[in-house]
Amino acid sequence: MSDHELRVSKIRDGTVIDHVEGGQALNVLAILGIDGAEGFGVSVGMNVPSDRLGRKDIVKVEDRELSQSEVDVLSLIAPEASINIIREFEVVEKNRVTRPDSVTGVLSCPNRNCITNANEPVETRFDVVADGVRCDYCSTILRTDIAEHIDV
Amino acid sequence: MRQDHLITATQLSRDDIEAVLDRAKAVADDPTAYADRHAGTVLALCFFEPSTRTRMSFDSAAKRLGIDTIDMGDVASSSVSKGESLSDTVRVIEGYADALVLRHPSEGAATLAAENVSVPVVNAGDGAGQHPSQTLLDLHTIRENHGLDDLTVGIMGDLKYGRTVHSLAAALTNFDVNQHFISPESLRLPRSVRFDLHETGAQVREHTELEEVLGELDVLYVTRIQKERFPDENEYHRVAGEYQIDAETLAEASDDLSVMHPLPRVDEIAPDVDNTEHARYFEQAHNGIPVRMALLDTLLENADTEAAEGMEVDR
Numbered sequence: 001m002s003d004h005e006l007r008v009s010k011i012r013d014g015t016v017i018d019h020v021e022g023g024q025a026l027n028v029l030a031i032l033g034i035d036g037a038e039g040f041g042v043s044v045g046m047n048v049p050s051d052r053l054g055r056k057d058i059v060k061v062e063d064r065e066l067s068q069s070e071v072d073v074l075s076l077i078a079p080e081a082s083i084n085i086i087r088e089f090e091v092v093e094k095n096r097v098t099r100p101d102s103v104t105g106v107l108s109c110p111n112r113n114c115i116t117n118a119n120e121p122v123e124t125r126f127d128v129v130a131d132g133v134r135c136d137y138c139s140t141i142l143r144t145d146i147a148e149h150i151d152v
Numbered sequence: 153m154r155q156d157h158l159i160t161a162t163q164l165s166r167d168d169i170e171a172v173l174d175r176a177k178a179v180a181d182d183p184t185a186y187a188d189r190h191a192g193t194v195l196a197l198c199f200f201e202p203s204t205r206t207r208m209s210f211d212s213a214a215k216r217l218g219i220d221t222i223d224m225g226d227v228a229s230s231s232v233s234k235g236e237s238l239s240d241t242v243r244v245i246e247g248y249a250d251a252l253v254l255r256h257p258s259e260g261a262a263t264l265a266a267e268n269v270s271v272p273v274v275n276a277g278d279g280a281g282q283h284p285s286q287t288l289l290d291l292h293t294i295r296e297n298h299g300l301d302d303l304t305v306g307i308m309g310d311l312k313y314g315r316t317v318h319s320l321a322a323a324l325t326n327f328d329v330n331q332h333f334i335s336p337e338s339l340r341l342p343r344s345v346r347f348d349l350h351e352t353g354a355q356v357r358e359h360t361e362l363e364e365v366l367g368e369l370d371v372l373y374v375t376r377i378q379k380e381r382f383p384d385e386n387e388y389h390r391v392a393g394e395y396q397i398d399a400e401t402l403a404e405a406s407d408d409l410s411v412m413h414p415l416p417r418v419d420e421i422a423p424d425v426d427n428t429e430h431a432r433y434f435e436q437a438h439n440g441i442p443v444r445m446a447l448l449d450t451l452l453e454n455a456d457t458e459a460a461e462g463m464e465v466d467r
Binding site for chain 1: 160237238239256257258259260261263264267278279280281343344345347348
């Protein structure tokens, strides 16, 4: 991509989450708990052309690296994403996300009658199944609407 | 069965089920051999919502094994009404008893309870989730009448919220059984149960009308459609009426058909069915005693073995 096509500028230090499925960038920010109030520099590109995905989103966050649980949940809504760690404008690490076996403490169960929604001192736990996640307590399966139940 | 708890029917293998049912048969054949087998043991009956038969059946089964039972009394006047969490309640009761039987209105309650205690937990119903001890007595009843392979079973009524249905459907996947599910569209099996059935490769078909399959069935398992599942009472009466059976309905059925029901029934099975050769629901309810005796005996035996193994390590 030549300079005059650049939509968002390079960052010095931080994380670039690339190849996010078009339209999911704001959910990625939600997973990271970023709403702008933290003071991190954030750039978002939505629905930019991509050879691999057709249209993709890109999220760049300055001075912030991701935890494993954040990457795990990210993989559920952006299975094709790549995570680039940037230091001094250079990519020092580039990883594809991998789907975890389970995610703990990140999603809320959509079943209002699930014991995890009953003021118990318990973290939610979801198994990752073929095309979604499944509550370890009540067995409810979440498919396309995972992003709506991110509890961070 | 080498299990610490009984939480969901999906945890049960064919061997697990057959071991408990074999023991239930031995108990039924010679109850005195099991009397006082667990004298000095205490079972806590933790019922966070009303139950008559499940609670009495566990109470009776326990006493026939020499087990003392304790309960929480009326939930409305207990610490639960003061806002205590289930996690705390079971951690306290664990100190009073050697095993817990739990009935709770929330799905997943038994899983959570089992995570918080080190004594065996039996799920006696968690919301619209599972009711695996009912399933064991259902299977015992089917086995005694038909065997458990090469069978066609129809399950009818409230398949969405019916916890006995969810457990039975999962357990039947261990056997050579064709399963037919008959319900109004709005009360179909939930996605999670269909997912599990699909994963096991079970032979499953869904219907909205009983007459589509009645003639093929060896067992018809009827469940109650509850009024509170419908926003409108007229709609309830219209829908529920289509899933009621009487002796005339069964004229189309095989002579050997067994009609089962977890009880209580309201009007989904007419009283005139009681006098036919098809009625198995009272026999089914009575089977709760030997099956729950076998289940408690198994779980307490497993817990004893673990304790003994623990002592070995301490030495």
